[in-house]
Amino acid sequence: MEYISVKEWAELHGVSERTARNYCASGKIKSAFLVGKTWNIPSDAELPKRKAQRKQSPLLKALREQKAGKIKGGIYHRIQIDLTYNSNHIEGSRLTHDQTRYIFETNTIGISESPVNVDDIVETANHFRAIDYIIDFTDGKLTEKFIKNLHRILKTGTSDDGKSWFRVGEYKKLPNEVGGNDTTPPENVHSEIKQLLMEYNVLKNPSFENIVDFHQRFECIHPFQDGNGRIGRLIMFRELLRCGYVPFIITDDLTMYYYNGLRNWPGIKGYLTDTCLTAQDNFKIILQKFRIPYKD
Numbered sequence: 001m002e003y004i005s006v007k008e009w010a011e012l013h014g015v016s017e018r019t020a021r022n023y024c025a026s027g028k029i030k031s032a033f034l035v036g037k038t039w040n041i042p043s044d045a046e047l048p049k050r051k052a053q054r055k056q057s058p059l060l061k062a063l064r065e066q067k068a069g070k071i072k073g074g075i076y077h078r079i080q081i082d083l084t085y086n087s088n089h090i091e092g093s094r095l096t097h098d099q100t101r102y103i104f105e106t107n108t109i110g111i112s113e114s115p116v117n118v119d120d121i122v123e124t125a126n127h128f129r130a131i132d133y134i135i136d137f138t139d140g141k142l143t144e145k146f147i148k149n150l151h152r153i154l155k156t157g158t159s160d161d162g163k164s165w166f167r168v169g170e171y172k173k174l175p176n177e178v179g180g181n182d183t184t185p186p187e188n189v190h191s192e193i194k195q196l197l198m199e200y201n202v203l204k205n206p207s208f209e210n211i212v213d214f215h216q217r218f219e220c221i222h223p224f225q226d227g228n229g230r231i232g233r234l235i236m237f238r239e240l241l242r243c244g245y246v247p248f249i250i251t252d253d254l255t256m257y258y259y260n261g262l263r264n265w266p267g268i269k270g271y272l273t274d275t276c277l278t279a280q281d282n283f284k285i286i287l288q289k290f291r292i293p294y295k296d
Contacts, residue, residue: 001031001044002043002044003041003042003043004040004043005038005039005040005041006020006021006024006038006039006041009029009043009045013047014267014268014270015269015270015273016268016271016273016274017270018270018274019270019273019274020041021039023048024041028048029042029048030042032045057241057244057245057246057294058293058294059075059241059246059292060138062074062076063076063079063135063241064135064136067132067135072105074290075286075287075292076135078286079131079249080104080128081100081101081104082097083131083233083237083249084100084104084124084128084131085097085100085101086249086250086251087127087230087234087250088100088123088127088230089252090229090250090255091227091229091230093120093124094117094120095120095121099112099116104128109121118159119159119160122157122158123154123158126153126154126156126157126158127154127230129153130150130153130154130234131234133149134150134237134241138238138241139242141201142197142200142201142235142239144190144193144197147193147231147235148169148170148171149169150234151169151170151224151227151231152168152169154227154230154231155168155169156168156169160226165225166225166226171186171190171193171224172186172189172222172223173186173225174186174225176222177222178219178222179259179263181263183220183222184221184222184223189221189223192221193218193221196214196217196218196221200214205243206239206243208245208273208276211236211240211245212236212269212272212276213265213269214235214236214239215232215233215235216261216262216265218232219232219262233250244295246284246287246294246295247280247283249279249282249283250275250279251279254275254279257271257275257278258272261274261275261276
């Protein structure tokens with residue numbers, strides 16, 4: 001039998017070396033063995049498949065109960081603040097984590113030594129409502145109506161809402177780019193989103209990788225004039241909940257890896273997958289703190 005290195009096997013299957021080593025260490029690649037600190041992998045070893053999980057997660061149950069009961073200090077409270085702060089911060093919001101918490105807990109904004117952008121405040125409050133929306137409407141497959149409603153919730157009342165060309169809750173009217181890269185032209189957005197949803201919704205049990213793939217393709221389309229990153233991450237969080245996976249939050253320390261993963265997804269999927277799995281591991285620690293059971 002011919003054996004190859006971790007690097008060779010990772011390149012062959014389009015994953016990162018970290019993922020390949022994890023597969024070896026967990027026994028997911030049969031006949032792989034260590035020589036010193038180096039893994040030797042059979043050249044014909046296949047890529048392990050992640051098991052789909054369709055049962056409603058205890059986390060979703062807890063979120064709905066705590067939201068309905070207006071319970072403070074629980075996992076619902078924590079997710080509202082952490083997801084909103086981090087997702088907004090990625091997109092340039094200058095509100096601090098403490099200011100985000102203050103807005104959620106008091107529905108007011110405390111006095112700040114430096115000027116605070118009104119849109120940052122409005123979008124923070126709107127993001128809280130968007131999280132409520134995905135918690136309430138996690139059941140059922142994704143639709144264009146659901147995606148547009150998320151955008152409407154996020155951007156209503158902002159300065160963009162007053163611009164005739166912006167189209168809150170509707171697809172973009174003007175071409176845009178992300179990270180210097182072209183995105184789908186406005187006239188093609190509807191057809192590409194429709195195709196993306198059709199390919200995704202036909203999956204009976206979307207895998208973790210299927211959900212990450214949807215997210216990357218959504219961001220490449222960039223269907224709205226602004227807010228695409230936050231909408232995309234909200235959709236991903238919702239789909240992970242719906243399919244029974246542990247969701248995650250992209251934090252400051254993972255942002256550059258996240259962007260790098262989005263750019264390199266077509267060639268090497270492991271960059272983005274590894275970043276998401278790392279974020280998922282971090283989120284599992286939070287679930288353990290609040291005693292929310294989950295499946296690996």
